[in-house]
Amino acid sequence: MALKGNLRDFSLTQLLNLIHLARKNGILHLENATTKAWLGFREGKLAYGGLNLEENSLVAILYRGKRINAAHYRTIKEKSGSMSDKELGLLLVNAGYLNQQEIVQNIQVYLVRLVHRLFLWEDGNFHFENDAPLPKGKILVRINLENLIMDGTRQLRELDQLKDEIPSLDIALKFCDHPGASVRNLRLNQEEWKVISFINPKNSMKKIAEAVKLNDIEMRKIAFGLIQAGVVEMVKPDGYSAKRTINIGIPHTNPAEQTSLIKRIIQRIRSL
Amino acid sequence: MQTVKMVVTGPFNAGKTAFIRTVSEINVVSTERKISQPAEQVKETTTVAMDFGRITIDQDLVLYLFGTPGQRRFDFMWEILSEGMLGFVVMVDSCKPETFREARMILETFRAYAPTPYVVAANKQDLEDAWGIEDLRIALRLDSQVKLIPCVANDKESVKIILIELLDQILRELEVNTERAS
Numbered sequence: 457m458a459l460k461g462n463l464r465d466f467s468l469t470q471l472l473n474l475i476h477l478a479r480k481n482g483i484l485h486l487e488n489a490t491t492k493a494w495l496g497f498r499e500g501k502l503a504y505g506g507l508n509l510e511e512n513s514l515v516a517i518l519y520r521g522k523r524i525n526a527a528h529y530r531t532i533k534e535k536s537g538s539m540s541d542k543e544l545g546l547l548l549v550n551a552g553y554l555n556q557q558e559i560v561q562n563i564q565v566y567l568v569r570l571v572h573r574l575f576l577w578e579d580g581n582f583h584f585e586n587d588a589p590l591p592k593g594k595i596l597v598r599i600n601l602e603n604l605i606m607d608g609t610r611q612l613r614e615l616d617q618l619k620d621e622i623p624s625l626d627i628a629l630k631f632c633d634h635p636g637a638s639v640r641n642l643r644l645n646q647e648e649w650k651v652i653s654f655i656n657p658k659n660s661m662k663k664i665a666e667a668v669k670l671n672d673i674e675m676r677k678i679a680f681g682l683i684q685a686g687v688v689e690m691v692k693p694d695g696y697s698a699k700r701t702i703n704i705g706i707p708h709t710n711p712a713e714q715t716s717l718i719k720r721i722i723q724r725i726r727s728l
Numbered sequence: 729m730q731t732v733k734m735v736v737t738g739p740f741n742a743g744k745t746a747f748i749r750t751v752s753e754i755n756v757v758s759t760e761r762k763i764s765q766p767a768e769q770v771k772e773t774t775t776v777a778m779d780f781g782r783i784t785i786d787q788d789l790v791l792y793l794f795g796t797p798g799q800r801r802f803d804f805m806w807e808i809l810s811e812g813m814l815g816f817v818v819m820v821d822s823c824k825p826e827t828f829r830e831a832r833m834i835l836e837t838f839r840a841y842a843p844t845p846y847v848v849a850a851n852k853q854d855l856e857d858a859w860g861i862e863d864l865r866i867a868l869r870l871d872s873q874v875k876l877i878p879c880v881a882n883d884k885e886s887v888k889i890i891l892i893e894l895l896d897q898i899l900r901e902l903e904v905n906t907e908r909a910s
Contacts, residue, residue: 458823465826466867474866509869553884583776620829623836715899717732717789718814724785727886728751 460583468574469608471582473684474498476601477557478661488580495571496590503590504563504597512566514541514595523554528596540593542712563597567602575608602685603643609681618676622690625661625672629679629688642685651678657691684717733792735809738819739827743851743881744795748817750887752781752793800896805845807841813860814844815894819881820868822850822858828867833870849879849890862895874898 459474471484477498486624488494497712506512515536520527536544547553576716591597644652647668665675683689736744779795794809804897810816816838831848838846850864859867865876881888885906 459859459863460827460857466828470867472865477860477866493763562745623833703868711902711909714902715906718788718895718899721732721785721791722790722892722899724783725751725891725895728783728884728888 457585458583459679460581463577463580463582467608468571468582469575469605471584472571472601472605473686475584476605477686479621480584480586481556482586483590484575484584486580486582487575488577493570493574495567495574496588496596497602498596500601502567502571502601502604503596504594505567507570512701514544514563516555517562517566518559521565523558523562541595543592545595552728559595559596563595566598567597571604572607581635606642606644606681609677609684613655618673618680619679622661622676625675627690627692628657628660629655629664630657630691631655632686632689639691642687646680647674647676649674650680652687655688659668698716730788730814731773731792732814732889733794735796735813735838736819737796737838737851738849738851739821739824739830739834740766741824741825742819742821742831743879744819746784746881747817747849747851747879747887747890748779748781748793748795750781750882750884751824751891752783754782754823768830789877803830810841813842813844815847815898816891817894818846818848819851819879820853820864822864823855825859828864832868845894845901847875847877847890847894847897849877851879851881853878854880854883 466488469491475497477500481498482496484495484497486495490507490509493505495501496726509518515524515529515532516523519526524532532544536547539547545556545559548559549556561714646672650668651664651670657668657709661679664670665672668675670678679690681687683690736747738744779793781795783791783793785791794813795870796809816829818835818838821827824908835848835885846853848870849897850861853861855903861876861878865872865874868876870876875897877890877893878886879890
């Protein structure tokens with residue numbers, strides 16, 4: 457099945473959320489007018505990525521991360537030749553130059569920065585290549601997407617979009633029954649923690665915003681981030697009734713007659 | 729003669745008119761007009777008030793299917809159409825992620841109008857660009873309990889499945905209400 461579209465319509469944050477929740481394996485390809493990017497995932501976790509405009513070999517990542525200087529970079533490039541990242545990483549570890557943890561950390565930092573840059577793309581085509589194999593020679597990492605999703609939603613500045621996502625602050629929030637993220641592992645700022653402490657189906661978002669002294673936009677941003685990270689979901693507050701409800705179309709007869717009416721319709725539709 | 733109605737709603741060009749045409753025993757009374765907005769000219773006409781289809785159940789009972797207009801500027805019709813419905817179907821074009829947010833908004837609006845049972849029909853599943861059902865569920869943020877059913881609006885069997893799922897849901901809700909009352 458296709459998973460493609462434009463970032464205008466379905467943002468990178470939403471895509472990451474989908475990949476995270478569906479624990480997808482594969483490669484997400486992104487392309488705007490000037491640049492191509494790709495992100496590889498294993499079981500819904502970011503494993504590797506790159507941009508066509510820059511080198512994403514291990515040695516380039518270490519140089520960019522200031523873990524090696526320009527002279528080292530040139531020397532390693534010359535000597536490593538056609539060596540894969542895995543082979544080079546092993547060589548560096550065996551030579552006592554770096555340890556495994558440092559290598560992994562540098563790759564993780566590179567990938568997180570890459571995704572942060574991609575969050576700024578407002579336009580561009582995407583398609584997800586389901587179950588596409590990840591490159592063999594690359595060092596694959598496992599980055600949880602929850603925090604990246606939170607970071608991405610923090611960059612959302614358009615009130616209109618937030619209003620689309622959260623149409624009313626009269627709605628309450630509750631913790632998801634099966635949260636996609638452990639709250640403890642999330643990097644939340646002070647205001648987000650304050651909001652978390654008020655989450656309860658009895659409290660509308662309006663009430664929480666008043667208590668925490670947030671304006672509408674700030675409240676919506678925080679709520680949207682928490683929803684996207686799979687921590688909370690929207691619910692009608694306790695005691696809330698829709699402003700206007702209308703009659704349901706089943707005639708006000710006894711329950712047996714109502715059931716019989718629906719069964720007659722089912723039977724008829726089956727026979728069409 | 730008793731009449732009951734169900735509503736078919738969803739974003740512009742989701743396939744609502746086709747859905748009703750496929751099962752209606754009368755030529756669908758459609759209030760289509762030529763599209764004036766260039767941005768919406770992916771098809772020649774659109775429904776401005778409602779589509780109206782009919783299925784005679786038996787001598788005493790008729791089911792009407794109402795399709796809502798897809799364009800937002802006609803959304804004043806939604807509330808009127810939802811009055812007294814048995815339940816509703818939300819049609820989503822599985823190939824158009826740009827309409828998913830709109831579909832979710834329509835779903836929330838109808839749920840606010842009337843807390844009746846509903847199902848979501850993932851239309852155009854026969855096309856190559858269609859998003860998979862589980863991806864759609866996440867994109868539309870549908871709870872696992874919400875019925876999200878693959879659909880091809882031009883295919884009678886497919887439309888029948890959607891309607892029967894909705895009716896089953898109505899039946900289950902009736903049973904729950906009866907149990908609560910007793």
